[in-house]
Amino acid sequence: MKQHRVVVTGLGAITPIGNDTETFWEKVKNGECGIDFISAFDTKEFKAKLAAEVKGFDAKKHIDRKAARRMDRFTQFAVVAAKEALDQSEVDLDAIDKERFGVVVGSGMGALGTIETEVVKLKEKGAKRVAPLFIPTVISNMAAGNIAIQFGAKGICTNVVTACASGTHCIGEAFKMLQVGRADMILAGGTESTITPLGLAGFQSLTALSESADPKKASRPFDKKRDGFVMGEGAGILLLETLEHAKQRGANILAEVVGYGATCDAFHITSPAEDGDGGARAMELAVEDAGIAPEEVSYINAHGTSTPINDKTETAAIKKTFGDHAYRIPVSSTKSMIGHLLGAAGGVESVVCIKALQDGYIPATIGYETKDPDCDLDYVPTIGRKKDIEYAMTNSLGFGGHNATLLFKRWE
Structure with missing residues (x-):
């Protein structure tokens, strides 16, 4: 097909x-x-x-x-x-x-x-x-x-x-x-x-x-x-x-969708699996779907809800997916600015990823001040960065153990 x-x-x-x-x-x-x-x-x-x-x-x-x-x-x-x-x-x-x-x-x-x-x-x-x-x-x-x-x-x-x-x-x-x-x-x-x-x-x-x-x-x-x-x-x-x-039809193309991963924790109705396995598998599937190496992912718009367990678990999932490269990927959460839009979050955060690819700009995690030893990645604290990025990933993790990841590619 x-x-x-x-x-x-x-x-x-x-x-x-x-x-x-x-x-x-x-x-x-x-x-x-x-x-x-x-x-x-x-x-x-x-x-x-x-x-x-x-x-x-x-x-x-x-x-x-x-x-x-x-x-x-x-x-x-x-x-x-x-x-x-x-x-x-x-x-x-x-x-x-x-x-x-x-x-x-x-x-x-x-x-x-x-x-x-x-x-x-x-x-x-x-x-x-x-x-x-x-x-x-x-x-x-x-x-x-x-x-x-x-x-x-x-x-x-x-x-x-x-x-x-x-x-x-x-x-x-x-x-x-x-x-x-x-x-x-x-x-x-x-x-x-x-x-x-x-x-x-x-x-x-x-x-x-x-x-x-x-x-x-x-x-x-x-x-x-x-x-x-x-x-x-x-x-x-x-x-x-x-x-x-x-x-x-001669459309102006903004970005390409290249990867999608969907999994379930099958663990708990509200809490994610603590080892981050479900979220990691969703990211791995999206990367595999895109046919790229994990090292090519250059920005992650995290689910990043600001709850103690989600942020710790998502960090573990990112490290499980990307290994040492996780420490070189800028990760930020726009929920620091707009809160958690629940069912709308993934739609709005996909808009963020596409604009980030177009403008070569990684948004900040505002309000971030105190480092957490369980959350030790580059969260782009306080101020965003100008940086050309090729692939942008967004994660969403829902009650019921639902995990979804999308991967977008810059259009040239």
């Missing part, structure tokens, strides 16, 4: 530090922090009071008002990010085969805020007051479904739900579909909006969240004083195409 090369021709991002890709990337390079005290609801009953909220987002500026009202916030993020990716790609949607145009966009939790609202209605006002469109608003496939409806994508339309690995798995599965010729182009990535009382309470009860009162030190991946992650929200969407399709 013919293996098609797969390229990226459009990027879309909604994030806590910018509601378009270029604004987001400039703020990443500047090391700006999007974490602050939660504004969406009163946190007086919570120990964790910080999050990375998307600011100034108005879906109605980009989507028909009636359509926007029928979407939860997580879906709105996805549709607007997809629109940006399509606009950047300059694809003429009237000139393509819509039956070979697909969507693979996931969310780890779906419309948690809408669920909370409607549960209160049910309890206080009765069943008749629950919104008629409650079900089609909250199910997690509706981000993909609404993108397809908005842009007429009649090919494969699905979503992968693997907690914090959802966005990465979606891009990886879309990559594989394109490789074997099941589509010409696919919008792929992740979206999430779960900064709600129930979401915050749930993660707080797991003791997974930072309880820091300092926004600039709450999310500090790989730092010895890290004490938990900070919730974030947003969306990251890539337009992927077969190389043939992109060249045929």
